[in-house]
Amino acid sequence: MKLPFILILPLLLAVCSASALTIPDPLPKAPAPVDDILRLQIFLDTQLFGPGKLDGRPGEFTTKALKRYQHAHGLPETEVADSTLDLSSVPEIYTTYTIREEDLKFVGEVPKQPSAQSKKKYLPYDSLLEFLTERFHSAPELLEFINKPLKMDALKPGDVVKVPTVQPFVIEELTEIAKLPQVPEFVNRVIKIDTKEKVLDVWDGDKLLASLPITPGSGHLATPPGTWRILGITQMPTFRWDKSVLEYGVRSSNSYELPIGPNNPVGVMWIGLNRPGIGIHGTNSPQNIGRTSSHGCMRTANWDVVRLVKLITQGMTVIIEGPPATPRPVEVAKAKPVAPAPAPAPEPRRGFFSRLFGRK
Numbered sequence: 277m278k279l280p281f282i283l284i285l286p287l288l289l290a291v292c293s294a295s296a297l298t299i300p301d302p303l304p305k306a307p308a309p310v311d312d313i314l315r316l317q318i319f320l321d322t323q324l325f326g327p328g329k330l331d332g333r334p335g336e337f338t339t340k341a342l343k344r345y346q347h348a349h350g351l352p353e354t355e356v357a358d359s360t361l362d363l364s365s366v367p368e369i370y371t372t373y374t375i376r377e378e379d380l381k382f383v384g385e386v387p388k389q390p391s392a393q394s395k396k397k398y399l400p401y402d403s404l405l406e407f408l409t410e411r412f413h414s415a416p417e418l419l420e421f422i423n424k425p426l427k428m429d430a431l432k433p434g435d436v437v438k439v440p441t442v443q444p445f446v447i448e449e450l451t452e453i454a455k456l457p458q459v460p461e462f463v464n465r466v467i468k469i470d471t472k473e474k475v476l477d478v479w480d481g482d483k484l485l486a487s488l489p490i491t492p493g494s495g496h497l498a499t500p501p502g503t504w505r506i507l508g509i510t511q512m513p514t515f516r517w518d519k520s521v522l523e524y525g526v527r528s529s530n531s532y533e534l535p536i537g538p539n540n541p542v543g544v545m546w547i548g549l550n551r552p553g554i555g556i557h558g559t560n561s562p563q564n565i566g567r568t569s570s571h572g573c574m575r576t577a578n579w580d581v582v583r584l585v586k587l588i589t590q591g592m593t594v595i596i597e598g599p600p601a602t603p604r605p606v607e608v609a610k611a612k613p614v615a616p617a618p619a620p621a622p623e624p625r626r627g628f629f630s631r632l633f634g635r636k
Contacts, residue, residue, distance in 0.1 A: 307417035331415040348484035399537030445579035471598030
């Protein structure tokens, strides 16, 4: 039996409204997550349209990831609150992870000074909390909130932790590879980077495959706009730390070789371009992606860059759009002020007879 349209319409409206996101107004006090936002972030992260760190809060990169995903799939671009994406592929937003004894191998002391870091064989996570935030792409505030009253600064093997249901970043699967092999079928793909938007997009012809938030350089150290090429991709790179290069782009003899590890300044991947010293790489500060500036390169979270390299290869074109570096001001040495010459002492007052006879 066919239902009249007047009866079908309410059913359609109910279906549409059920798929729309619900954002409380006002938002709960941070860091309390909004489940609908977190579900959307997990969905976008799984599709490699990165919203940045998962925190269950609406924000700039969640909106950019949503609109790029919608564009890639021929959908109308909307704000987060108006999204009607089918998120049924994320039936549960949380799962659990049990801390293992072997996880402790990736946690240890991380000195602050490059001179001390260079003496270590590995730059690990500084805590099990940092290990978990990277493994599950999360803000530490989110993990701390959803795991109350568990003390996240005192985790130990055997503890069961609540985490978002994302594809884990598995640090133990990464080994040192000086140069990943070329994938010929990817050579014609193009990476497009907008340093003003702080977003990296991967295109295959007119199809947008992935979109990730980045931290580019700015000011005197702006990421250089232009058309470049990927020279090679290194997994688990070391890093030559040279303050002169980082601040002025000029090599000096005063440098330190920093070892591999998730807390290496370039993270777990280095994608070198044919512009000396410039590349796309991981980071030891994923919580700040898109919120700070680099020294000219393009940083992205380790959990994003390991998935990015599965879509790209040596020889690909990289197009960077954005403002060029601003010239450094020329410093002119200031002349020291010259003290005024002392005024001559006044002549002693001479009396009448002195003036008359010329006596001094």
